[in-house]
Amino acid sequence: MASNDVYPSPYIDKTGVVSAAWLNDVGAAIWGAIGTGRGGIPPITPAQVKANLAILGSDVGYTPTGAGAVASTVGKWLDGAWIDVVAGFNADPTGLTDSTTRIQAAATAVGAAGGGVLHFPPGIFMVNQTVKISSNTIVQGSGRATLIKANPTYVGINGGTYASFNCHMMGNVNYAATVLTDSDIVIRDIAFDWGAVTIAGGGAFSISFHFVNRCTIDNVWSNSGDNVTALLSCLDTVTYNCHGFNCRNAYFDDWGGASSIKVLFCTGRTTVGNTTQGIQFTGLGSFSDPGQATNAIMAFNELYGIKNGIGTASALISNSNAAASSTVRFKSFGNYVENSDNGLVVQGAIGQSLSVGDMFRNCTTGSPIFFNTDASGSPSDCRVISPTFIDCSHAAGNIAMVVMNGSRNRVENINVINTGAAAYTSIVWFPVGSVNCYASISKAPTGLGARVNNQSTTALVLDRDDMDAWPYPGAIPTIASANTIAPTLGVTCVSGATLVKTITVPAGCASGGGRLTLISLGTWVWDATGNIQMAGTPVLYRPIEFYWLPSVGKWFPSYV
Numbered sequence: 001m002a003s004n005d006v007y008p009s010p011y012i013d014k015t016g017v018v019s020a021a022w023l024n025d026v027g028a029a030i031w032g033a034i035g036t037g038r039g040g041i042p043p044i045t046p047a048q049v050k051a052n053l054a055i056l057g058s059d060v061g062y063t064p065t066g067a068g069a070v071a072s073t074v075g076k077w078l079d080g081a082w083i084d085v086v087a088g089f090n091a092d093p094t095g096l097t098d099s100t101t102r103i104q105a106a107a108t109a110v111g112a113a114g115g116g117v118l119h120f121p122p123g124i125f126m127v128n129q130t131v132k133i134s135s136n137t138i139v140q141g142s143g144r145a146t147l148i149k150a151n152p153t154y155v156g157i158n159g160g161t162y163a164s165f166n167c168h169m170m171g172n173v174n175y176a177a178t179v180l181t182d183s184d185i186v187i188r189d190i191a192f193d194w195g196a197v198t199i200a201g202g203g204a205f206s207i208s209f210h211f212v213n214r215c216t217i218d219n220v221w222s223n224s225g226d227n228v229t230a231l232l233s234c235l236d237t238v239t240y241n242c243h244g245f246n247c248r249n250a251y252f253d254d255w256g257g258a259s260s261i262k263v264l265f266c267t268g269r270t271t272v273g274n275t276t277q278g279i280q281f282t283g284l285g286s287f288s289d290p291g292q293a294t295n296a297i298m299a300f301n302e303l304y305g306i307k308n309g310i311g312t313a314s315a316l317i318s319n320s321n322a323a324a325s326s327t328v329r330f331k332s333f334g335n336y337v338e339n340s341d342n343g344l345v346v347q348g349a350i351g352q353s354l355s356v357g358d359m360f361r362n363c364t365t366g367s368p369i370f371f372n373t374d375a376s377g378s379p380s381d382c383r384v385i386s387p388t389f390i391d392c393s394h395a396a397g398n399i400a401m402v403v404m405n406g407s408r409n410r411v412e413n414i415n416v417i418n419t420g421a422a423a424y425t426s427i428v429w430f431p432v433g434s435v436n437c438y439a440s441i442s443k444a445p446t447g448l449g450a451r452v453n454n455q456s457t458t459a460l461v462l463d464r465d466d467m468d469a470w471p472y473p474g475a476i477p478t479i480a481s482a483n484t485i486a487p488t489l490g491v492t493c494v495s496g497a498t499l500v501k502t503i504t505v506p507a508g509c510a511s512g513g514g515r516l517t518l519i520s521l522g523t524w525v526w527d528a529t530g531n532i533q534m535a536g537t538p539v540l541y542r543p544i545e546f547y548w549l550p551s552v553g554k555w556f557p558s559y560v
Helices: 022-026 028-034 046-057 100-112
Strands: 060-062 072-074 081-084 094-098 116-119 123-127 131-133 137-140 146-150 170-172 182-193 205-210 212-223 227-232 235-240 243-245 252-255 259-264 267-269 277-282 292-299 302-304 314-319 326-333 336-338 342-347 354-356 359-361 369-372 383-385 388-390 400-404 410-417 426-430 438-443 452-454 460-463 478-480 490-495 514-520 543-549 554-557
Touching: 081 100, 100 116, 100 123, 100 131, 100 137, 131 182, 170 182, 182 205, 205 212, 212 227, 227 235, 227 243, 252 259, 252 292, 277 292, 277 326, 314 326, 400 410, 410 426, 426 438, 452 460
Parallel strands: 081 116, 094 123, 116 137, 123 146, 131 170, 137 182, 146 182, 170 205, 182 212, 205 227, 212 235, 212 243, 227 252, 235 259, 243 267, 252 277, 259 292, 267 302, 277 314, 292 326, 302 336, 314 342, 326 354, 336 359, 342 369, 354 383, 359 388, 369 400, 383 410, 388 410, 400 426, 410 438, 426 452, 438 460, 478 490, 490 514
Antiparallel strands: 060 072, 514 543, 543 554
């Protein structure tokens, strides 16, 4: 072949410009077996494909131009085939006839060549079962101008073929593997549409890989079906700038021990029907895969309308999903969630997870942030920093903005913004099972109940709204109101209705000054007839600080 042919793709090999014209040199036998027109072409038999792919499977030599260029071969990764499904294998770009067999033949040809580009020109391509992609393959579409749609007679529509691994639109060749087998697969610039097709038992995934090492999904659109992506037990995956619409199960799903995954700048939007999850990172999967999932990043994604009709859907979720499974180091940065049941859910035996700057708007059925326990255990050592909740309060019955089970978990700098009355019960709820957890409130209006519902004896809250800072009563000592009370340094809860006139000065601050914090659990007030500078009334559950000035011999309250 000519050495100066121009390669119609941004991919070049390590020695020079790769040419697509080599297909014309070596492909005559293949094209002859398949035909050059669509009308009346006989079906491609396995024997024909096997016989003719032997040509593509061999290395084709050529000598590129340019200083330092050396002879190379076509048929390896980045030196591989460039096959157009229409020009090469006569797939129908009108969408009027099913192209599954021809597209699969083209994909198999790329695989037999050791890798390369499987190219889809603009058009509509109808398929009725999974197109299986080999290692070292780039599936390259033409943006939204390339649409792969489900045949109305798609396999599984009546039979439930999820367990047979043939009901996804695109999957990997060795989907049934039990260890990492396929590798280096890229799918980009392509759209999928399931229409009204459903798969019995689930599994209408536009792209689903199983035990693939290094895969990238880039600039993909998907309408309807169950998932945009379902990446099971995969390692080192990137899902970037993808968009899903009205998916039923989840938009972007990584489970079954998936590790080192990234979902970045993606959108999931449900306007019709229900969606169970937005973006999910899970330990145990559907095929009893390894249940330990590690290292996930979900950043700068947008999710809308993640609701399932019963209030348990989750926009962002990291969960173990079963006993003896776990997820570790789940990280969520700068995501936006709107009109969903729950916002961020961290559930089960999950450790060392981090959320920074996530924003939740109109999450009114569940809780914007929910640390939950399941059969695998409870989350631990997780951090949520600077979450913002906007209008997550207009549905009466919300338990709290933040519900925190587990141990050593922290939610810091909570900011709640409402355009109407706050209808949630509390801002933060620590159930009995919370152990050594912490929350800090930056700004939040009081809801229908106490600002904090603390059923734990070890959890701590700092409520900085209106410049107050205090631990909420858990194991904090409580004394009864009286004309003279003697609280300890630090924080003391005061119950009852008796007028307080004098506060005994603790020894630690008698000479040098100091402060103490009181939290009212009753209706008591104080006056100025004793050693308190001015009279006042405490707000129920709101801390008040008293500062002792030895030079004056008086306590000065932080508010009256």
